[in-house]
Amino acid sequence: MHIPKGYRFAAAQAGFKKVGKYDLGAIVSDVPAVAAGVFTTNKFKAAPVLQCREMLADGRKMSGFLVNSGQANACTGDQGRANCRETLNMVARALGVPADELLPASTGVIGAQFDLSKWEAAMPALVKSLETGTAELVARAIMTTDTVHKLAHASFEMPSGEVRLLGMCKGAGMISPNMATMLSFILCDADISTEAWQTMLADCVNLTINRITVDGDMSTNDCVMALANGASGVAIESEDDYVTLRKHLLAVLEELAYKIVMDAEGGTKVAFIQVSGARSDGDAEKVARAVGNSPLVKTALFGSDPNWGRIICAAGYSGAEFNPDDLVLKIGGILVFRNGTPEPGDMDGLLKPIMKERDIVIHINVGDGPGSSLLLASDLSRDYVSINADYRS
Template sequence: MPVDLKPPVAEDLHPIAGLRIGVTEAGVRKAQRKDLTVFLLEEGASVAGVFTQNRFCAAPVQVCREHLASGHPVRAMVVNTGNANAGTGADGLVRARATCIALARLLEVSPEQVLPFSTGVIMEPLPNDRIAAALPAALADAQPAHWARAAEGIMTTDTVPKASSVRTTIGGVPVHATGISKGAGMIRPNMATMLGFLATDACIAPELLQPLVRELADASFNRITIDGDTSTNDSFVLVATHKAGNASITSLDSPEGQALKAALMQVAQTLAQAIVRDGEGATKFITVRVEGGRTEAECRQVAYAIAHSPLVKTAFYASDPNLGRILAAVGYAGIDDLDQGTIDLFLDDVHVAVNGGRNPAYREEDGQRVMKQSEITVRVALGRGSAVQTVWTCDFSHDYVTINADYRS
């Protein structure tokens, strides 16, 4: 069961003017499940994206990068679940491009104006013939309000669809932001086995979208980890349709730029945290906050060491306050000149360690009380400076092994 995560309510998700979504069943891997989604963008929309840093990246990732670099305005995105089209060599590229060609023909645009995305099983040929055959049904289904259907249509081992939406005012004009994501395992920053699609109707200078999507990713999807594995297919895309009617934002540092960024960040972080809450077999949502570092980089380094540790994660699953495991992770995080005598450790309001040793006032029953909660904050104070960073993770349960052992069956 996901940790304090409920399915989205379709009526709460704001349609984005200039964007329609269609979802259908293509039988990519399993019959009678929504597994093909198309996003249709009106002329004039702007798109930017960030992708996995895994060098063994999937064919659709390679094609997306090529099409975005071509400079052609994006008019459509096509997403299939059930098959990742990764580890498929030159044939995988041919099949990803064939999908783009098939959709482009139906829309009467060029193939470079279509971005493909895939998620699912690796090293199996993409059944692009089934996808092409189902595209007309997806187009016929396209509606502005189909965000909740799309959230369901991109799921793999997710147990709950993930979507979020906000409305704000910029320059006196209503502006909307809505997004969906998928991901539950093979999750590690840079980015995660995730797909994320975030759209806004705000008017914003197109050249601002790429730095904006990078900043959003770095503070959301690049701050989550479930199992430390970096996927082959990670993609996070930001779309601006420019339909809201606000005066065009020309600087992210302006009050209008900051307001838009805050709205988009709220959606992105909600989606990222939803992935952790729905982590494969997760029973607890854990915030790891490292403060007092000399740099943000070393704070992240320590936070990830804690969040990736199987020993730490299994202790949280068992509600076992074996908290020396956290201190050990801090110690092997790779900070060569770390002084253990300045380190404090907290579990929520419980002060566990002070100056590198057990707090004389700490009682194990207090630690266990916190560890039994479904949401827990681990706070480490390094005592080296003023930098702070936060990472979100979950525990490891028996179900994580079961899910991943059975995934291909």
């Protein structure tokens, strides 16, 4: 794995989750790094989200991330904000990093206050782990209902040297833009300005993490944060430099987005819902989201049932403006519907093998307009209901 230069990792078992599970992690940059972040639009923003937004507002450099799973520290009021700041102070003292240069993130059950005694007890293990800790350990520490840890990396050569990118995330349920119950951390060793890094991150997140859905729910804690510490000695200065870095950052986020949907709670399928020919990108997105969030479409995917009528129905109520006679539907490249009627032939027989695949491409063209959108959606299974019914038990 291509680990960017100048970063160290630590993880500990603090007891926020079940005994024997890593649930506290830290990533430390050897030098203060340019920082950027994109956060949930939920009105009920968790304490760490509010803290990070404040810290990033003045554009100062940051030295790392602090993340816990098991407790979201959301809907916890002033006490939750105070607890968030105290955990930063506690970890800062232990790791030798300024508290105002650590960006916090939390995930887990909403409403419970932190047990600060558990944080204090975990400090020796966290400090020790910083000597030998790995990115994989931190990726495991941020998991909740995830079944696998999620990492993606990239490296590329510039005239002045190699640049490396590493991304990690957690997320399997309560997934729908603007973002989801997901935390994502991006590390880079290029030298880039704060403004360019923030613009690049927001742009790439909008094309990837904000284009996935599992269940249509949006969390209180979602965040994607990124550091660029310049340890590679490679400066991103020209437009070509920017385009090259953006291409690789986009690829890392695309891989993470796919892994979230692939690991959806109880999920067995990933639908690539492609919409084209809309009057605008906004209308195309309406169609894609209506299809991707439809329980009827999602359960048909789970059952490998080529019930294409559910897709047409969802497109029709999406709120997008288009002529129904213009809609053309293809599933797995097979023409299914056009001119207001289904294509002749044994459609169920043709689609049956496609519907059994893990990845299924659904292409919906609604006209000859310039608007397009891509959404990755999971199916909806019996296990999803069981997982969320038993989440706190």
